[in-house]
Amino acid sequence: MSKYQEIREAAYDANMQLPKLGLVLFTFGNVSAADRSAGVFAIKPSGVPYEDLSPQKMVIVDFLGKTVEGDLRPSSDTLTHAVLYKYWENIGGIVHTHSTYATAWAQSLRSIPIYGTTHADHNTVDIPCAPPMSDEMIRGNYEYETGFQIMNALKEKSLGYEEIEMILVGHHAPFTWGKTPEKAVYNSAVLESIAHMALLTEQINGNALRLPASMIKKHYDRKHGADSYYGQ
Amino acid sequence: MSKYQEIREAAYDANMQLPKLGLVLFTFGNVSAADRSAGVFAIKPSGVPYEDLSPQKMVIVDFLGKTVEGDLRPSSDTLTHAVLYKYWENIGGIVHTHSTYATAWAQSLRSIPIYGTTHADHNTVDIPCAPPMSDEMIRGNYEYETGFQIMNALKEKSLGYEEIEMILVGHHAPFTWGKTPEKAVYNSAVLESIAHMALLTEQINGNALRLPASMIKKHYDRKHGADSYYGQ
Amino acid sequence: MSKYQEIREAAYDANMQLPKLGLVLFTFGNVSAADRSAGVFAIKPSGVPYEDLSPQKMVIVDFLGKTVEGDLRPSSDTLTHAVLYKYWENIGGIVHTHSTYATAWAQSLRSIPIYGTTHADHNTVDIPCAPPMSDEMIRGNYEYETGFQIMNALKEKSLGYEEIEMILVGHHAPFTWGKTPEKAVYNSAVLESIAHMALLTEQINGNALRLPASMIKKHYDRKHGADSYYGQ
Amino acid sequence: MSKYQEIREAAYDANMQLPKLGLVLFTFGNVSAADRSAGVFAIKPSGVPYEDLSPQKMVIVDFLGKTVEGDLRPSSDTLTHAVLYKYWENIGGIVHTHSTYATAWAQSLRSIPIYGTTHADHNTVDIPCAPPMSDEMIRGNYEYETGFQIMNALKEKSLGYEEIEMILVGHHAPFTWGKTPEKAVYNSAVLESIAHMALLTEQINGNALRLPASMIKKHYDRKHGADSYYGQ
Numbered sequence: 065m066s067k068y069q070e071i072r073e074a075a076y077d078a079n080m081q082l083p084k085l086g087l088v089l090f091t092f093g094n095v096s097a098a099d100r101s102a103g104v105f106a107i108k109p110s111g112v113p114y115e116d117l118s119p120q121k122m123v124i125v126d127f128l129g130k131t132v133e134g135d136l137r138p139s140s141d142t143l144t145h146a147v148l149y150k151y152w153e154n155i156g157g158i159v160h161t162h163s164t165y166a167t168a169w170a171q172s173l174r175s176i177p178i179y180g181t182t183h184a185d186h187n188t189v190d191i192p193c194a195p196p197m198s199d200e201m202i203r204g205n206y207e208y209e210t211g212f213q214i215m216n217a218l219k220e221k222s223l224g225y226e227e228i229e230m231i232l233v234g235h236h237a238p239f240t241w242g243k244t245p246e247k248a249v250y251n252s253a254v255l256e257s258i259a260h261m262a263l264l265t266e267q268i269n270g271n272a273l274r275l276p277a278s279m280i281k282k283h284y285d286r287k288h289g290a291d292s293y294y295g296q
Numbered sequence: 297m298s299k300y301q302e303i304r305e306a307a308y309d310a311n312m313q314l315p316k317l318g319l320v321l322f323t324f325g326n327v328s329a330a331d332r333s334a335g336v337f338a339i340k341p342s343g344v345p346y347e348d349l350s351p352q353k354m355v356i357v358d359f360l361g362k363t364v365e366g367d368l369r370p371s372s373d374t375l376t377h378a379v380l381y382k383y384w385e386n387i388g389g390i391v392h393t394h395s396t397y398a399t400a401w402a403q404s405l406r407s408i409p410i411y412g413t414t415h416a417d418h419n420t421v422d423i424p425c426a427p428p429m430s431d432e433m434i435r436g437n438y439e440y441e442t443g444f445q446i447m448n449a450l451k452e453k454s455l456g457y458e459e460i461e462m463i464l465v466g467h468h469a470p471f472t473w474g475k476t477p478e479k480a481v482y483n484s485a486v487l488e489s490i491a492h493m494a495l496l497t498e499q500i501n502g503n504a505l506r507l508p509a510s511m512i513k514k515h516y517d518r519k520h521g522a523d524s525y526y527g528q
Numbered sequence: 529m530s531k532y533q534e535i536r537e538a539a540y541d542a543n544m545q546l547p548k549l550g551l552v553l554f555t556f557g558n559v560s561a562a563d564r565s566a567g568v569f570a571i572k573p574s575g576v577p578y579e580d581l582s583p584q585k586m587v588i589v590d591f592l593g594k595t596v597e598g599d600l601r602p603s604s605d606t607l608t609h610a611v612l613y614k615y616w617e618n619i620g621g622i623v624h625t626h627s628t629y630a631t632a633w634a635q636s637l638r639s640i641p642i643y644g645t646t647h648a649d650h651n652t653v654d655i656p657c658a659p660p661m662s663d664e665m666i667r668g669n670y671e672y673e674t675g676f677q678i679m680n681a682l683k684e685k686s687l688g689y690e691e692i693e694m695i696l697v698g699h700h701a702p703f704t705w706g707k708t709p710e711k712a713v714y715n716s717a718v719l720e721s722i723a724h725m726a727l728l729t730e731q732i733n734g735n736a737l738r739l740p741a742s743m744i745k746k747h748y749d750r751k752h753g754a755d756s757y758y759g760q
Numbered sequence: 761m762s763k764y765q766e767i768r769e770a771a772y773d774a775n776m777q778l779p780k781l782g783l784v785l786f787t788f789g790n791v792s793a794a795d796r797s798a799g800v801f802a803i804k805p806s807g808v809p810y811e812d813l814s815p816q817k818m819v820i821v822d823f824l825g826k827t828v829e830g831d832l833r834p835s836s837d838t839l840t841h842a843v844l845y846k847y848w849e850n851i852g853g854i855v856h857t858h859s860t861y862a863t864a865w866a867q868s869l870r871s872i873p874i875y876g877t878t879h880a881d882h883n884t885v886d887i888p889c890a891p892p893m894s895d896e897m898i899r900g901n902y903e904y905e906t907g908f909q910i911m912n913a914l915k916e917k918s919l920g921y922e923e924i925e926m927i928l929v930g931h932h933a934p935f936t937w938g939k940t941p942e943k944a945v946y947n948s949a950v951l952e953s954i955a956h957m958a959l960l961t962e963q964i965n966g967n968a969l970r971l972p973a974s975m976i977k978k979h980y981d982r983k984h985g986a987d988s989y990y991g992q
Contacts, residue, residue: 111991295342527575760809
């Protein structure tokens with residue numbers, strides 16, 4: 065048995081959640097699960113349909129993107145995962161999808177305004193949309209640079225990766241992360257729901273207002289603050 | 297066996313309807329069931345996924361919000377439920393969800409106009425949106441004040457809680473209620489459907505008209521009047 | 529066994545298609561099946577959930593709306609069905625739903641423009657929206673008058689009931705019909721699909737054009753003309 | 761056993777994917793599978809519901825549209841398939857659906873702008889909408905002319921059928937194709953997803969921008985270029 069069995073199974077379980085939650089069509093998404101002590105992560109193999117996956121088919125890759133174990137090619141987004149694991153020391157899982165509403169916001173090059181408490185239960189700020197990459201970055205090591213584009217977008221807004229666990233990559237689609245792959249998948253589903261409701265909010269009221277600061281603070285604190293008590 | 301077995305089961309059954317009706321993502325919702333003679337209600341425990349619920353896991357709380365029986369923490373919205381049970385003597389169930397379309401209207405801070413007979417079969421007026429709470433209320437006992445915000449919004453429109461069994465809380469999401477938890481869940485599903493169709497109505501006709509008074513009266517009376525005969 | 533067993537089963541089977549096709553929430557819809565030789569029709573009982581229906585629970589009613597057989601109260605829309613059966617001699621089934629998109633068009637008081645071949649495969653004209661009823665009609669025998677409102681709307685547009693088998697009742701919702709209850713249910717599903725696509729068409733192109741006459745004729749003729757050959 | 765057993769099964773399997781992927785209502789779609797060496801294709805019989813299909817019910821037709829084997833009438837769109845097989849020598853499967861979002865774009869007479877990487881992973885250009893046919897073509901051999909309308913629309917944009925495997929037929933609905941029927945079905949599902957997200961993108965940002973050329977090239981090359989490595 066692989067010494068990476070635990071992350072193989074964690075990555076497999078988390079990947080299988082994506083079709084169940086309606087977040088992927090065909091193979092348009094992937095989840096990875098990191099083993100920090102071993103300095104590697106397990107990730108979906110490239111182009112394999114979800115119904116054909118198994119823990120054994122997951123590919124083990126190190127934080128430089130080199131395959132360590134596995135016969136299949138890792139997801140083409142592997143280098144983006146690798147970069148984020150390398151620089152963000154406290155995350156254990158990453159998810160990338162092309163879920164319908166979050167992707168539409170990414171294609172629109174707009175951050176998602178914080179219109180309600182569903183949003184505030186998870187984030188205190190608009191969900192950022194990283195700007196399109198420069199031609200140089202695109203023509204270079206594209207997936208690697210995508211990781212830096214994500215990190216730079218957070219830096220520019222003075223946001224830490226533990227403060228906000230989701231982002232849109234302009235013209236492309238969302239990435240989410242978390243302490244565990246399960247949490248990262250949860251974040252992808254939450255993001256899709258927030259993205260859907262934000263569009264509807266603007267359609268119902270063309271002059272919709274962001275949540276007031278007091279409300280943002282209250283909702284975030286009751287879930288994440290020192291005296292958190294949230295849970296519906 | 298708990299002497300509250302009946303409301304434990306009623307609350308459990310009603311909570312399990314929420315995912316079936318497509319009204320909740322993860323744990324973003326909760327139902328409670330009241331035992332008026334005992335002065336308590338059973339409510340969903342905080343943060344427990346629907347698939348892990350059981351009647352035994354429901355928490356028994358009194359109308360001041362104090363836990364009477366149960367090992368788990370009650371839903372973080374418990375105080376809102378408690379206030380409404382305390383002041384509205386004839387309700388037996390309350391539901392809170394973040395269902396997509398009703399929540400989008402709440403985020404838009406707009407009441408839902410009465411555009412058709414699906415709406416009029418259940419209400420004679422626009423479904424009210426309670427205004428955002430003051431910073432003072434938010435920073436204070438937030439969930440408790442949410443209950444008062446709901447009651448005040450009805451009072452301001454001279455509506456009784458037996459006349460209209462659903463409301464939007466501005467920036468937040470819907471609450472519904474009824475004589476039984478089943479009826480309250482029914483109301484949540486009806487509200488979501490009305491919310492969806494009202495948005496579409498405005499998209500199809502930017503100058504959509506409210507239902508005329510004669511039609512509102514007819515549809516409401518045939519379902520709820522002295523000589524009611526409605527049932528499709 | 530009831531001598532109306534055949535229409536009891538036909539009405540039951542057709543009613544059970546409504547939830548399967550996503551056309552009803554709770555009991556917001558009903559189908560009837562006529563026996564022309566006996567001068568009666570079988571219709572869904574009032575307010576009974578679909579999962580509790582059976583052929584035996586259908587109510588047998590004559591074309592004046594009088595119950596002939598059955599212990600339950602017939603659907604509150606029964607008189608509308610009765611009027612249409614009485615005046616339209618060649619129909620064998622009627623369906624009423626509050627399906628989301630068709631109802632939104634009805635609430636918008638707009639006929640559905642003929643934007644594409646999906647529409648033209650079934651109708652040569654815009655799907656008419658009957659205007660709101662007068663206060664007098666509403667306060668009078670409402671469901672009975674709804675039948676006349678439908679017939680008058682077709683008459684005004686010089687359309688025969690065999691030429692177009694679907695209509696929107698303004699402020700209310702759609703009715704469809706056909707030679708059999710199955711065909712009437714088919715028409716309800718087709719109408720919902722056309723209603724959805726017509727809204728999207730206007731959202732994609734604010735100046736969308738109706739189908740040209742030559743195309744309408746071609747598509748209708750290949751399905752319904754003397755030399756019809758259509759079938760995808 | 762039919763000597764066309766292989767394409768009978770391929771066509772059957774591919775047709776059965778359409779309802780599973782949510783691309784058809786009733787019989788509003790069809791897939792064909794070609795046997796190049798025999799100069800024929802298997803296609804769905806006309807008007808037969810998906811649940812009643814079997815490999816044996818597929819109809820074998822030659823590239824002039826003549827039935828070679830089979831008791832049922834082939835789909836009314838058969839001549840369109842035949843023309844495309846005749847002129848496009850490297851395709852092995854064709855799909856026609858009335859899927860909701862792609863059909864709405866076709867009804868809007870607009871090509872689908874390339875707004876994101878989901879689109880660019882599959883095409884380097886806007887997905888073309890063939891203009892409405894002339895009255896002469898419509899009144900003539902309509903389905904046959906539909907094939908030419910598709911080929912001409914690609915020609916006018918200097919696009920090869922191996923470069924782009926999907927098109928909208930104005931006022932009508934989409935057609936897709938590919939080396940195999942499976943690939944053609946895949947393309948239909950991808951097109952529907954792209955069509956949905958493109959509409960949402962325009963709703964979120966009324967001035968949405970097309971993907972820059974560098975990004976289009978990158979995404980297309982990594983999936984289809986000489987050194988392709990794509991697979992999520």
